[in-house]
Amino acid sequence: MDYKELVSHGDLHYSHNVKRSEGGLPIGNGVMGSLLWTSPSAVKFQVNRVDVYANDRSTNSFNQRHMDYGYACGFVDIDFVDYGEDVFQDGTIRQHLSLYDALATIQGNGVRLEAFAYDHSDVFAIKVADERDKPQGINIKLKMLRPAEVQTKSHLAVSTLSMRNGMMLLKQEFTEGDYYCSSVVAVGISDRDGVIRMNDEAGGREPVCDFRASRVLGQPNETEMRLCVSPASGGFEILVASAATFDRNEDITAAAVKQLEAARAAGYEQMLQEHRSWWNEFWTKSYIRLSSEDGSAELVEKHYTYYVYLMASNSRRGNYAPNFGGMLLSPRGDLRHWGAMQWWSNLRLYYNAILATGHYELMQPYFSMYSGMYDSCARAAEQQWGSKGIYIPETVWFNGVDELPEDIAAEMRELYLLQKPWEERSEKFKRYAHKKHPHESRWNWKGHEQWIDGELVYTDKSWGPFGSTSHMFGNIAGIAYHYWNYYEFTRDVEWLRDRAYPMIKGAAEFLRNYPSMRKEDDGKYHMYNTISGEKYIGGKDTIQVMSSLYGIMPVLLKAADLLGVDADMIPVWEEFYRNLAPIPKSDHPEAVFKTGENEPAIWVGAIGKVLDERRDFATEPMRYFHLCSLETAYDQPDWFETGAATLAFQETQLGGDWGRAATEMSSVASMLAGMGHAEGFKQAVLAQLECINADREYCYYQDTGRIKFYDNRLTVREGVNAISAQRLGNVASGLQYAVCQSQPGGPGKESVINVFPACPKDWDAEFSLWCQGGFRVTSAIRQGVIDSIRIVSTLGGTCRFRNPWGDTGISVVQEEREAITLQGSMLAFETSPGTVYTITRTQ
Structure with a gap:
């Protein structure tokens, strides 16, 4: 496979300035990222990090929608023009993002720039060449995202510009009570002289107004610093490093400076060589190639390759998943629609396709974030719901859920479990809730908000304690099932024990012990008062939660058996699983949606009355948990x-x-x-x-x-500054499922490989993807014909697959050994680790 040729199909090529910064070229190393975009005279980007948050779960200062913020560290402009002609003009500008090398190149009138996000540290490396007849001074500007000091109730954001060792430095500090987060951006150059300038009273060489005892009043005026590069023909390098911490005692400025100095010592060419080597190797892990006469297959292929690039650029090495709306690519500051919290129904869409690529490392930030909030979610299950296990809200802060005062928790349980009329909530509860963010699931019953006579006034959503996500629990099992899938692909028993099993058990135990779970006269366990996908408010046996139960319980039982743990609980779990109420269908007398008497039953959203009057069919069992x-x-x-x-x-x-x-x-x-x-x-x-x-x-x-x-190819589906993929x-x-599936017949059952089960008839396709059990499968279909299948068994074990040639006999060749012959629809053979098997039909 010529990986470079294949991957380059997904490259970006522009011959114009983008009309909006959101259309810029994306680069990132999984922790630090940006879009690069041009104005007529400059290349611009915003330094974003996955571990920078203005506030956390404890905040009482952000009780208005969209006003919490995070991720951004500073703006950097590389301005090529003082007095003279613009250098970036439509028609003559050439912009190129090479996915294979993860390298952005911008060619203008007499100037050229290439940039990448270094793989081994948090540094953007940029090479600039000035080839104009009369070179000009180039100004690199480092700019704050907001005024130097901003007070929002109890929250304070302070930005400071300084210089050290020929570097420009921008430090942000966010504080509220015990919460602290800080970031630093450091900018320096190599192979060219430059002077740093800032237009305050001291020229940026010492703090101004540092004698003040209070903040905001009398704050510094200047929000920008410039590194003025001497005019000369030829090239030089710009290095932009960043670092972040939650520790007040860490010298985060020193950490950023150290990264920049190390990058400067290594040099641009060495860094580029290492960077290219990493990315070129990255692409050999898996691929999909498509072609068709109408060009539709090629369109899908290039977007698929681009998706893999984006995930490697936005989710790697760090302890936090990138925000679903913005990723590491937001170009318009750190405010965005939907704020800085994670919404799992959105976030999961980025990670569903990762495991089949074989790039398991890209899942780690997602797992680290959710595992990191485990203790707070276990406390929330007990406090908020009187349940066991873990309660991960659908919408949650990066570090989980805040602990409640005991009296507030007790009243919340009564209200949210409908044991106390909503109209009787105490004034203390109302005052406490008023300070909380309306996007956070536990406070999501807050509806319309407006400022009246200087006060922020809320209405609720007319469903009492129910909000759009307040009683949504499917995400808890969905997160845990991602952990299980990771085990199914890797068969890492240690990881199953230490990382996955606590999440799987925690999710199952929360649902099983939810106080509105009842065993009724029919002998079945029924779930009341939940929400399914922001609808079917307050329903019984809602489709999402019942699908979750049918998904997570068999997985819990299998994991416990594999690990030899919780023997005393296995009979309890088995009895519960055997007696679960069925997933709701249209033939139930109280189904929210009913089909005709002679029509086949279909899945529906819930049983009985729902507060939002939603009446519709449902497809969750075909979208979650391999049901x-x-x-x-x-x-x-x-x-x-x-x-x-x-x-x-x-x-x-x-x-x-x-x-x-x-x-x-x-x-x-x-x-x-x-x-x-x-x-x-x-x-x-x-x-x-x-x-x-x-x-x-x-x-x-x-x-x-x-x-x-x-x-x-990115959207802002979620709103302003919320870049989305x-x-x-x-x-x-969907494409992976179309060319190669390895789903089991149900959760926890043995997986089965199935090649080209849904490939459009007019598409030719070739793929190399990873399947459950650690099998790497490679095959091709041309004009509807599959010639052979190549399976690499990395872990050994039984390989099960559906015969793509119907019941025709097949031949399995293990490297140079004698072939074995199998017949039938479902085929299986034993494999050895590190062994290659070639499968062909015998006639």
Whole structure:
């Protein structure tokens, strides 16, 4: 495979200045990232980090939507023009992002710049060449994101500019009570003389007004510092380092300076060589190549490759996942729609397709973030709900959930479990809640807000304690299931024991012990008063939570058995699992949506009355937990039939056009591919890439200029400054399912490899992807014909796969050994670690 040729299909090429900064070229090393964009005279970027947050779970200062902030550290402009002609003009400018090398190049009139985010430390390395007949001085500007000092209630943000050892430094400090976070950006040059200037009274050489005892009043005026580079022909390097900490006692400035000095000592060319080497090796792990006469396959392929690049640039090495709306790429400061919290229903879309790429390292920030909040979530399960295990809110701060005063917790339990009328909540509870952020799930019942006579006034959402995400619990099991999937791909028993099992058990125990879980006269356990995907408010047996239970319980039982733990609990869990109420279907007398008497039953959202009056079918079992896919037809055919009937019903509702269901966040492409619907998958995935439903589903569409997607294939579906690649994650997951599946017939069951189960008939495809069990599978289909399958067993064990040639006999060759012959639809053979197997049909 010529990886460079293949990966370059996804490159970005511009011959114009982007009209909006959101369309810039993305670079990042997983901890630190930015878009690069141009003005007529400058190259601009914003330094963002995954570990910079203005506030955390303890805040009482951000009780208004969209006002909490984080991630950004500073602006950097490289200004090429003083008095003279613009250097970046439409038609003559050339901008290129090489995915294979993770290198951005911008060529203007007489100037050239290339940049990358160094893989081995948090440094942007930039090489500039001035080839103009009359070179000019180049000014590198380091700019604050806001005034030097900003007080927001109890929260204080202080930014300070300084200089050291020929470097410009910008330090941010955020404080509120015991909370502290600080970041530093350091900017320096090599191979060219320069002078640092700041236009305050001391020229930036010493602090101004440092004698003040109070903040804000009399704060420094200057918010910008310049490194003025001497005019000369030829090249020089710019290095931009960053660092961040939550420790007040750490000298974070020294950490940033040290990184820059190390980069300067190594030199640009050595860093570039190391950087290229890492990325070039990265691309050999897996791939998908597509082609078709109509060009649709190539369109999907380049977006898939681009998605893999984005994830490696935004989720690697750090302890926190990038924000779902913005990632490390926000270009307009640190305020954005939906703030700085994580919303799991959005965040999961970035990670669903990672494991099949084989780049398991890209999952680690996601796992580190959620594992890091375990203790706070265990306390929240007890305090807020009177349950066991862990309660991870759908919308949560980066470090989890704040501990409540005991009297507030006691009243919250009564209110949220409907044991106390909402109208009788105490004034103390109201005052406490008023200070809390309305996006946080536990306070999400807050509705419309407005300022009246200087006071922020809320209404609730008319459902009492229910908000859009307040009683959403499917995410808890969804997060835990990602941990389980990681084990299924890696078979790392130590990781299962130490990292995955606590999350799996915690999720299952929270749901099992939720006080509104009841065993009724029918002998079944029913769940009351939950929410499914921001709808079916207060419903019984809502589709999302029941799917979660059917997903997480068998996985818990299998994990406990594998690890030989919790023997006393296994009978309890087995009894609970055996007697779960069924996932709601339209043939239930109290279903929120009912099909006709002679029509097949389909999945629906809930049983009984729901507060939001929502009445509709549902597809969750085909989108989560491996509950319903092609393999389910063999293990649980009645579920498969219900899934097929639900798809048929939805297709009729859509008039046969699956593109109408393909919104940015929709998993419809994965669902269709998982069920083997090739043409429906194609319709959905192309519509999703073209954003054909943007006008009806984008948040704040008017505020973002009614732009469907930018030059760089990213959207602002979530709103202002909330750069999004969610649809690319959905497309990637759907495409992987279309060419290679390794789902089990149900949660916790043995996985089965199935190649090209939903590849459109007019597409030729070739792939090398990773499957559960540590198998790397490579195959190709051309004009509908599969020649062979190559399987590398990295871990050994039994390889199970569906015969892609029907019941035709197949031959399995282990390297140079004699072939074995197998026959039938379901085939299996034992493998040895590190061994290659080639499978072909015998006739």
